Amino acid sequence: MSKIKLTDYVTEFLQRKGIHDFFGYQGTMIAHLVDSIEHNPNTRSHSSYNEQGAAFAACGYAQAKDACACAYATSGPGAVNLLSGVADAYFDSLPIIFITGQLNTYEYSGINGLRQQGFQEIDIVSMAKPVTKYAVQIREPQDIIRELNLAWQIANTGRKGPVLIDLPMNVQRGEVCDPVYDMEFPEEETETAVYGQKNSGNGAAFYRKAVDKADSADADVAAEDILCKLRKARRPVFMIGHGAAGSAEKNLVRIAREHHIPVITSVLARSVLSWDDPLNCGCIGGAYGHRYANMIANAKSDLLVCFGISLCTRQIGTKVHEFAKNAEIVRVDIDPYNLQREIHEGGKDEKCFCVSAEEVAEKLLADEKEIGSYGEWLSVCQRIRKELTQVDDATPERYPNRMIAYLSGQLGDTGAVAVDVGQHMVWSYQSFHNKQNQKLLFSGGHGAMGYALPAAIGAYYATGKPVACICGDGAFQMNIQELQWVKRENIPVKMIVMNNEALGMIRHLQRDYFDCVFADTSDGSGFSSCAFADVAKAYGIPSKRIQREEVEDASGEFLEQNGPGLLEIMLENGTYAYPKTCLGEPIHNQQPYIPKQIFDELMEI
Structure with missing residues (x-):
């Protein structure tokens, strides 16, 4: 039987998964983990000056690398300081392992209703649950094997996001027997863990009910529906969000380039294409999006194929049912709750598929010979971009x-x-x-x-x-x-x-x-x-x-x-951000308003 100190196991586990840089701030109740990071020749600890800085550093790492990151903090105020970064990772689907130190388990009194068990003790697990996919406190050292493997899988599969593991100090210095570094769990078990945390134990059943509200969770069916609609469309647009990060966005761009399909992104997916890429038709935004992106998506396209983009009001405006009302919309998103956002009133001309953008993009790439070419339409979009950019540059x-x-x-x-x-x-x-x-x-x-x-x-x-x-x-x-x-x-x-x-x-x-x-x-x-x-x-x-x-x-x-x-x-004290959609206006008619002649011409082409 082999034995290893718990924090050495945690460090070794994460190092084997590709994490070599840890962000955090030292403290008594996380000192064992920091010591283990220091003694592992393949890992490095980088100390911030506020735990919020460490959490945001982990977010930047995860975004820049498209990979999992790790941040740590001591108990009490240190753990609480992490929470803004935890929330950032949760809302932006960033896989991050957050580790917090905690009071020794033997210091807990067992008195219900006691405001605080000991110095710098706080129930960080309960505080973190609303903004994590999974949060757990380890009470027995041997439990770390299952819980760390489970947390890793949860963070890095499905709609990615943060997890939090709370480690009491005596547990940190405990021993783990026969460590395992590659345990896998069935999807049903991870769903139960994730959605049970959110829905009072209903777990996978609650999640499955949400999935069933979408039309299909099958990538083949989604791809075939998209291909069918592309064959009929004259003015299609690929709309790409952060939910398509990684191989999905690369394959989608490859398809778009081959078939001259314009691409519009969310803010988070803004760098999918270089600024001067001929496919780049801007960033959608209900208030401050590119004029040309808003006009193309909202008023010119007849088909929006949306991959991993939420289509929230920040993106399409507060008058949701007015968005792209003359276009068909196909939505591919791994999060079933996002798909419950109804864009067209009554779901008219709108199809939703609860499946990963990566899977659908692979299917489309395999069958891309069935997709036509839209060069003439792309030229229209490029003209819209050029003329509206000139309007803005003159402001x-x-x-x-x-x-x-x-x-x-x-x-x-x-x-x-x-x-x-x-x-x-x-x-x-x-x-x-x-x-x-x-x-x-x-x-x-x-x-x-x-x-x-x-x-x-x-x-x-x-x-x-x-x-x-x-x-x-x-x-x-x-x-x-x-x-x-x-x-x-x-x-x-x-x-x-x-x-x-x-x-x-x-x-x-x-x-x-x-x-x-x-x-x-x-x-x-x-x-x-x-x-x-x-x-x-x-x-x-x-x-x-x-x-x-x-x-x-x-x-x-x-x-x-x-x-x-x-x-x-x-800068001047009174700076402003333009163009901006005035409350109640369609998102393609922003202030300062486009000269009427130009607006009318572009709406006609």
Whole structure:
């Protein structure tokens, strides 16, 4: 009988699965795990300065690598600090193993209703359950074999997502007999674990009921239906979301390229295609999507084939039943609950398949000879993109977009660019000229300010290439302490802070709906920003502050330097993000409005 210390087993297990970089913050009740990571010659621990930073670093790692990541924290406040990153991973389908330390099991009193069992004790499992696929506390060392294998499979199959394992300190130092590293579980068992957690024990039965509401869970049937509709369509579009990440998106792009099918993406799937790819018809968005993507999808196409994209109101607008009402919609999604979002009223001209995009893409690729060519339609889409881009480029208020377009050229050698949440996020997904295989990373569903800097750090360890992050002054201050992480490990991350000395997106809202009362969003009204370049210098990081009109003359040489660097760009206080859909308008008619002649011409072609 072989024996191994529990935390050595956990470290060895994850290392064998391909995880060599662990993100976290040391503490008494996680010290055994950190010691095991330190002693394993194939693993490395990277310490953040707030556990939220570690969690977001794991998110950036998982996004950039399309692989599982790991983050850890001690008990109590350390574990709670992870939760924003846990939620980010859950909503954006990122496979991450979160490990928390916990009070020794023998310190539990057994008294029901006791507010706290001991110092820094908290029921992190109950807190994490709503934003994990699976969360469990280990009470007996031998249980870790089943639970870790199960958690790994749950995180990395189906709709991927985070799991959390809570390890009491005495369990961490316990021994495991005859360790197993490749245990597999039937689908029914993982479904019961995942959906039982969400639905009070109904488990797989509840999940299966949701699946049955979709038309089929068979990839062959889905592929055949799509092929049939493609044969009849004149103006099809592939809509690709993050649920098609990996081999699915690669096969779908290959099919689209061969048959000249336009491609529209979600924000999270924004870098599926390079900026200048002739298939690239933009990013859908109910409020701030590309004009041309919104027009093509909402008003011009006769068939939308949707792979792993939720079609939530953030993407298609609040008037859901008005979206693409003249087009057929086929939806392929592994999450049956997403498919319960009814787009067309009564489900008219809408077909849903609860099956993975990967399986369907493989079937379509095998039968792609049955798909026609849509070159003439693609040319129409390219004209729409060109003319509406010219409309936007002529809008004076969009100078930050032009700035982003220029800066993207200076950041062309980066493997990944993490973008925070705010106006700069809109400017970036609208106008960053990403190259092929250069990933743009976003906090999508959770929309967490403070995401970008630690996510960029995680992306560096995932890619081994220089990285960048783009932030606003509000967002950057959320995790500004991670500048010390950058300095300590000399991480080659270029940090762009677009400083308008305001919470610009909320300020825009206040202008339109609150009579220009800029409460808590502007300097002098409850909000202010620091001198970021000076702060970076205090951390020992090269930095530079420039005015917006100096970007083209003063940024290039600074951004070309090796190693980390922070570029602070001062903008006007009253910046705005355009185009923007006004409440109640169709998403293809955004402000500032398209000149009527151009609009009418494009709607006619």
